[in-house]
Every structure is written in C-alpha cells, then in structure tokens.
Amino acid sequence: MLPIAQGELVQLFRNRAVLVTSLLMPVAVAAFFIGYRDVFATIGSLGYVAAVLVFTIAAFSLYATTVTTLAARRQNLFLKRLRSTAASDATILAGLVLPISAIALVQVGLILGVFAAVGGGPADAVLLVPAILATFVMMLALGVATAGVTNSPEHAQVTALPLSLGVIAVASWVGITGTESLAPLKRALPGGAATELVVDAWNGGAPLTDSLLLLVPTLAWVVVAVAIASRMFRWEPRT
Amino acid sequence: MSTNTVIDVDGLDVTYGDFRAVKDLSFQVEQGELYALLGTNGAGKTSTLEVVEGHREATSGTVRVLGSSPRDRSAVRPRVGIMLQESGFSADLTVAESTRLVGRLTGREDSVERVLGLVDLTHHADTRVGQLSGGEKRRLDFATAVYGSPELLFLDEPTTGLDIQSRDSLWATVQQLREEGTTVVLTTHYLEEAQQRADRIGLMHRGTFRRQGTVSELTRALPAAIQFSLPPDAPAPPTGSVAQADRSYAIETFELQRDLKQLLDWADAHRIELDGLSAAPTRLDDVFRAIGADSITS
Structure with missing residues (x-):
C-alpha cells in the first residue's frame, strides 16, 4: 500500500488543478468562515462554524478529490496497471486514498486549531474526534461510490457537485436551525447527526448520552456509504 | 495436465x-x-x-x-x-x-x-x-x-x-x-x-x-503455390497447372519440393525457360486469411 500512497502523493503535488481543489480552495473557504466567525455565530453558533469547516474540508479536500483522482486513474488505465501486479484491490484502493485522507485530516486539525485559537476551543474535544472520523469515512466511501459513475476528471466537476453542496447545505441547516424541529429528518440526512455532534462538542451543554446516541445515525451512514461504494465502484472504464 | x-x-x-x-x-x-x-x-x-x-x-x-x-x-x-x-x-x-x-x-x-x-x-x-x-x-x-x-x-x-x-x-x-x-x-x-x-x-x-x-x-492445411509463365511456342504445361492470364500458370501443391522438381525436369526436357518462376511455401498470413474468410473451420 505504501508504494502506491507514495506515488499518489507525488502525483497530487505535481498536478496543480487537483492541488488547488484539494488544498487551496478549502483553506480559502475556511479563512472566510473564521474571519467572519462572529457574524456566523449570531446566525448559528461557533459550533455551527466548526461544523461547516469540517464539512467544507470533507466535501472538497476529501470527497471531490477522491472522485477526481479515482476517475482519472481509471480513465488512463492506471488502475488496470496496478491490478496487473500482486497488490489486492483493497490495497490499491487504500493506497490511492491514503494521501488524500491524510491531507484532509491534517487540514481539519490545523484549521480547527486556528479557529479554536482565535474564537475559543471546543467544550468537548474528545467528542469531536469520532464525529470528524465518521464524517470523513462516510465522505471517502461516497467519493469511491461517485467515482463509479464518473467517467473522467472533467466529469467529476459535475458528478461531485450535488453531494459536496448537499452535505454543506445539511450542515448549515442543522447548524443554524438546530434539531428542536424535524429532528428525525435532520438526523437521518447524510451528515445531519454528525453536524449535531460537532455543534454539541464545540458549544458544550448537551448531555453526553444524547451526544452518544447521535453516533448511531452517524455510524449508520458510514455503513450505508461503504455498502454503496462496494456496489458502485468500477475498476475498468466503460467500453 | x-x-x-x-x-x-x-x-x-x-x-x-x-x-x-x-x-x-x-x-x-x-x-x-x-x-x-x-x-x-x-x-x-x-x-x-x-x-x-x-x-x-x-x-x-x-x-x-x-x-x-x-x-x-x-x-x-x-x-x-x-x-x-x-x-x-x-x-x-x-x-x-x-x-x-x-x-x-x-x-x-x-x-x-x-x-x-x-x-x-x-x-x-x-x-x-x-x-x-x-x-x-x-x-x-x-x-x-x-x-x-x-x-x-x-x-x-x-x-x-x-x-x-x-x-x-x-x-x-x-x-x-x-x-x-x-x-x-x-x-x-x-x-x-x-x-x-x-x-x-x-x-x-x-x-x-x-x-x-x-x-x-x-501451414500444412493449405497448399503452397508455384507460379511461372511460358513462352508462346511452348507445349502444354505439366498436369496440375492452372492457366492464369497471359500464359501464366499456377500450381497449388501440398508437395512443394516434389512438384517443383517435376516442373523443372519438364522444363529442362523441353528446353523451356520458365519466366517469373516463384515457389512459395504457405505462410501464416495465408492460413489467417483463409480462417477470416471461413474457408478453414475447426
């Protein structure tokens, strides 16, 4: 897996278009939200700002980059090349997404660190960890699934958009309006329960048992996303 | 196995x-x-x-x-x-x-x-x-x-x-x-x-x-080919020769060496020079073409 990950990292840093999408764009969006945190805090809360930061990185750095990368590697038959070696499918896939995932995790750590430094830290940092990890695994799996219906990196700009914007919209809806109304619907949407977890972890005040219960729909979405990915992903280009 | x-x-x-x-x-x-x-x-x-x-x-x-x-x-x-x-x-x-x-x-x-x-x-x-x-x-x-x-x-x-x-x-x-x-x-x-x-x-x-x-x-599945031309006053060519245009002839054979020798002996006996004489064994291309044309079946 590590040789594939190493090769992927090299390719990532040599491809300016991917670099801008996966590194610069989420950082720019995060800088905007952190800069105007007081405005957004009045609309929702600081927890809402934290949730939007998490989902912006998950949507662009992780999800969209995964879709683009896998579609590109399949289109130029790089996946077939890797599959002509002794590496298993799981090893190949893990090697391809490892650098993207690692970069996204470092990004979220740094950006939330800056946000905590300028706006005040989370009330429960421990609760943040499973919320972020579950969100990232879900988005990664959905990225693999979306790559299955994406023919080329150019096509990824279309196929990755609905879910990227969709999860940020869900995070904003849940983060701004809370779950006093329509709680079952909001928690059943992809990222809905995870957003509530991040908000609770950042703002504090929610009973721990309530927060732990939110892990159930959050992890359920992880399972669903992995199941969809295993059904939809294609190794070979359509002929 | x-x-x-x-x-x-x-x-x-x-x-x-x-x-x-x-x-x-x-x-x-x-x-x-x-x-x-x-x-x-x-x-x-x-x-x-x-x-x-x-x-x-x-x-x-x-x-x-x-x-x-x-x-x-x-x-x-x-x-x-x-x-x-x-x-x-x-x-x-x-x-x-x-x-x-x-x-x-x-x-x-x-x-x-x-x-x-x-x-x-x-x-x-x-x-x-x-x-x-x-x-x-x-x-x-x-x-x-x-x-x-x-x-x-x-x-x-x-x-x-x-x-x-x-x-x-x-x-x-x-x-x-x-x-x-x-x-x-x-x-x-x-x-x-x-x-x-x-x-x-x-x-x-x-x-x-x-x-x-x-x-x-x-290549054994298809015959080899011998081709030649005869002068206008030459006698009838040996058995098996198939007339083409302009007094050209072709012989299709599974016994290339034997039939070529027979042809050369015939020409020698009649003191005839065979113009454009060529003798080619069957090539893989010929077999391939025959298969493509469905003239060879499994």
Missing part, C-alpha cells in the same frame, strides 16, 4: 449479456514455450487473455495459471509479468518512479536501473511519462513486465509502435528470458513475428480455435 503445464484452460466461456465472446475454449501452455494467441478482429483473444491474466472472471470453465487460479493475485502475480496493450502509466510520474512503483508491487526483486537499461530508457529515468513518445511508453511497459525476470510473461501487442532497433532489442531480451526458462504468451497483429518466434500458435476466430499447433502444422 502435465507437471510442466504453466497454463491450463479447459472449456472456457466468456459472455457479455447475450453475446458469447469465447466458446468452450481449451488449451495448455507448457513451461518454456512461446505460445502465440492470434485471431481475427473480435475473435475473443482479448477476452481470453484477460481471463488468463486474471483481469476478468470466466463465465464458465476452469483456468489454472502456475497451478493456481489467475484471480489469486498474491499467489500468481509475483511469478507473472504482464505487458498490457495500453500503457496505463501516470503522466505525472517519472520513468524511474513508474518502474519502481510497479516493480515493488510485483513482489519480485530487481533494480530499476537494470530493467531501464534493457529497454534503453536509462537516459529518460527522470523524464515524466507524459513526455515520452508512444514507442518509449511501450518500452517502459516492457521494462515493468520483465522486472524481476518472471516465470511467465504475457506480451500483448508488444512491438506496436516500436522502431526496428527497439523490436530487435525487445526480442533479444525475450530470448534471454526464455533461455532462463520463462514461458511467454504473445498476442500480436504482426504475423511474421509469431511465425518466426512462436513454438505453437492458437488461431482464434469467432470465439473459438480454428487451428492450433506449430507453424508447420498450421
């Missing part, structure tokens, strides 16, 4: 929806052989090759490669080198990085410098693959296939796009590997390459073998 059988295909079927691309195909490849799998367009050889390489699952039938299922990558691939028909390298990695990556994933030991030297790409080691010519990409593909000297080597259209020096160099490396015991499975559209290099050939048409055997076994 003998103990030396490297590839054993028995009753292979590959279907795509209602279309049966490969029909009940059976063949073996023995250790050290160079086996050429040839076919007309759409004959099913790519599907067959993909199953044998482990890239595609058989619809039915059994396929064993080096004693294991070709789908069992961890068991088979460390012993197998595959040169794909299309490169499949990342344009953003260099030649050395690509070779190192694929080489490490084969599970075999070798040096990047050695295999790049074999294909004369050492001077391009730090060049990105995207900047290579088509022929250079084929050479890179070959370099990764022979990394670590595999026991079994698949060559899918290996010389397409290569200049003559690169072709000679590639075949010299293949010959060296064969001397070390490597088994080779070749597909190519250059029939003269198969005719010169293959120990046995399987000729596919419409999903199945129409002929399988050595070059001489395959």
Whole structure:
C-alpha cells in the first residue's frame, strides 16, 4: 500500500488543478468562515462554524478529490496497471486514498486549531474526534461510490457537485436551525447527526448520552456509504 | 495436465449479456514455450487473455495459471509479468518512479536501473511519462513486465509502435528470458513475428480455435503455390497447372519440393525457360486469411 500512497502523493503535488481543489480552495473557504466567525455565530453558533469547516474540508479536500483522482486513474488505465501486479484491490484502493485522507485530516486539525485559537476551543474535544472520523469515512466511501459513475476528471466537476453542496447545505441547516424541529429528518440526512455532534462538542451543554446516541445515525451512514461504494465502484472504464 | 503445464484452460466461456465472446475454449501452455494467441478482429483473444491474466472472471470453465487460479493475485502475480496493450502509466510520474512503483508491487526483486537499461530508457529515468513518445511508453511497459525476470510473461501487442532497433532489442531480451526458462504468451497483429518466434500458435476466430499447433502444422492445411509463365511456342504445361492470364500458370501443391522438381525436369526436357518462376511455401498470413474468410473451420 505504501508504494502506491507514495506515488499518489507525488502525483497530487505535481498536478496543480487537483492541488488547488484539494488544498487551496478549502483553506480559502475556511479563512472566510473564521474571519467572519462572529457574524456566523449570531446566525448559528461557533459550533455551527466548526461544523461547516469540517464539512467544507470533507466535501472538497476529501470527497471531490477522491472522485477526481479515482476517475482519472481509471480513465488512463492506471488502475488496470496496478491490478496487473500482486497488490489486492483493497490495497490499491487504500493506497490511492491514503494521501488524500491524510491531507484532509491534517487540514481539519490545523484549521480547527486556528479557529479554536482565535474564537475559543471546543467544550468537548474528545467528542469531536469520532464525529470528524465518521464524517470523513462516510465522505471517502461516497467519493469511491461517485467515482463509479464518473467517467473522467472533467466529469467529476459535475458528478461531485450535488453531494459536496448537499452535505454543506445539511450542515448549515442543522447548524443554524438546530434539531428542536424535524429532528428525525435532520438526523437521518447524510451528515445531519454528525453536524449535531460537532455543534454539541464545540458549544458544550448537551448531555453526553444524547451526544452518544447521535453516533448511531452517524455510524449508520458510514455503513450505508461503504455498502454503496462496494456496489458502485468500477475498476475498468466503460467500453 | 502435465507437471510442466504453466497454463491450463479447459472449456472456457466468456459472455457479455447475450453475446458469447469465447466458446468452450481449451488449451495448455507448457513451461518454456512461446505460445502465440492470434485471431481475427473480435475473435475473443482479448477476452481470453484477460481471463488468463486474471483481469476478468470466466463465465464458465476452469483456468489454472502456475497451478493456481489467475484471480489469486498474491499467489500468481509475483511469478507473472504482464505487458498490457495500453500503457496505463501516470503522466505525472517519472520513468524511474513508474518502474519502481510497479516493480515493488510485483513482489519480485530487481533494480530499476537494470530493467531501464534493457529497454534503453536509462537516459529518460527522470523524464515524466507524459513526455515520452508512444514507442518509449511501450518500452517502459516492457521494462515493468520483465522486472524481476518472471516465470511467465504475457506480451500483448508488444512491438506496436516500436522502431526496428527497439523490436530487435525487445526480442533479444525475450530470448534471454526464455533461455532462463520463462514461458511467454504473445498476442500480436504482426504475423511474421509469431511465425518466426512462436513454438505453437492458437488461431482464434469467432470465439473459438480454428487451428492450433506449430507453424508447420498450421501451414500444412493449405497448399503452397508455384507460379511461372511460358513462352508462346511452348507445349502444354505439366498436369496440375492452372492457366492464369497471359500464359501464366499456377500450381497449388501440398508437395512443394516434389512438384517443383517435376516442373523443372519438364522444363529442362523441353528446353523451356520458365519466366517469373516463384515457389512459395504457405505462410501464416495465408492460413489467417483463409480462417477470416471461413474457408478453414475447426
């Protein structure tokens, strides 16, 4: 897996278009939200700002980059090349997404660190960890699934958009309006329960048992996303 | 199946929806052989090759490669080198990085410098693959296939796009590997390459073998041809000669040497000079054309 990950990292840093999408764009969006945190805090809360930061990185750095990368590697038959070696499918896939995932995790750590430094830290940092990890695994799996219906990196700009914007919209809806109304619907949407977890972890005040219960729909979405990915992903280009 | 059988295909079927691309195909490849799998367009050889390489699952039938299922990558691939028909390298990695990556994933030991030297790409080691010519990409593909000297080597259209020096160099490396015991499975559209290099050939048409055997076994199915012209005052030509235009004649024969001698004896006896005399044994191209025209059936 590590040789594939190493090769992927090299390719990532040599491809300016991917670099801008996966590194610069989420950082720019995060800088905007952190800069105007007081405005957004009045609309929702600081927890809402934290949730939007998490989902912006998950949507662009992780999800969209995964879709683009896998579609590109399949289109130029790089996946077939890797599959002509002794590496298993799981090893190949893990090697391809490892650098993207690692970069996204470092990004979220740094950006939330800056946000905590300028706006005040989370009330429960421990609760943040499973919320972020579950969100990232879900988005990664959905990225693999979306790559299955994406023919080329150019096509990824279309196929990755609905879910990227969709999860940020869900995070904003849940983060701004809370779950006093329509709680079952909001928690059943992809990222809905995870957003509530991040908000609770950042703002504090929610009973721990309530927060732990939110892990159930959050992890359920992880399972669903992995199941969809295993059904939809294609190794070979359509002929 | 003998103990030396490297590839054993028995009753292979590959279907795509209602279309049966490969029909009940059976063949073996023995250790050290160079086996050429040839076919007309759409004959099913790519599907067959993909199953044998482990890239595609058989619809039915059994396929064993080096004693294991070709789908069992961890068991088979460390012993197998595959040169794909299309490169499949990342344009953003260099030649050395690509070779190192694929080489490490084969599970075999070798040096990047050695295999790049074999294909004369050492001077391009730090060049990105995207900047290579088509022929250079084929050479890179070959370099990764022979990394670590595999026991079994698949060559899918290996010389397409290569200049003559690169072709000679590639075949010299293949010959060296064969001397070390490597088994080779070749597909190519250059029939003269198969005719010169293959120990046995399987000729596919419409999903199945129409002929399988050595070059001489395959060409024995069609007659050789003797052609000549006679002067206007010459007597009637020997029996078996078929008149063409302008007093030209052709003899189709399965006994080329005997019939050619008879013709020359006849000409000598009548003191006749045979103009434009040519005698050509049956070539693989002729067999291939006959199969394509459905004049040879399995």
